């Protein structure tokens with residue numbers, strides 16, 4: 001299969017970049033997960049990121065970072081949606097509504113970033 005070949009090529013590239021192959025498998029793809037040099041764990045097949053940690057505290061920190069990153073991605077999508085609404089607004093009310101929502105999402109984004117960056121211990 002071409003797909004399988006592509007996955008093997010990606011695994012080889014990961015190893016070459018210094019990533020480590022783990023014993024854990026991706027539950028969806030049944031292929032070994034890889035730990036990148038950055039500490040992130042990804043599936044070479046579907047690209048899904050995973051949280052694999054040893055202690056409870058580490059797990060909480062890793063989950064928080066992942067959640068905040070996902071939140072940022074969601075908020076950015078909403079900001080893009082609202083940006084289009086502002087551009088296409090046909091009434092002042094619509095413009096004001098979208099503008100207010102935009103301001104709220106920008107605040108959420110800023111706070112999420114601040115919490116995520118502030119929550120990181122020391123970069124290893």
Ligand SMILES: [Zn+2]
Nearest residue numbers: 026029043046
């Ligand atoms: Zn996968």
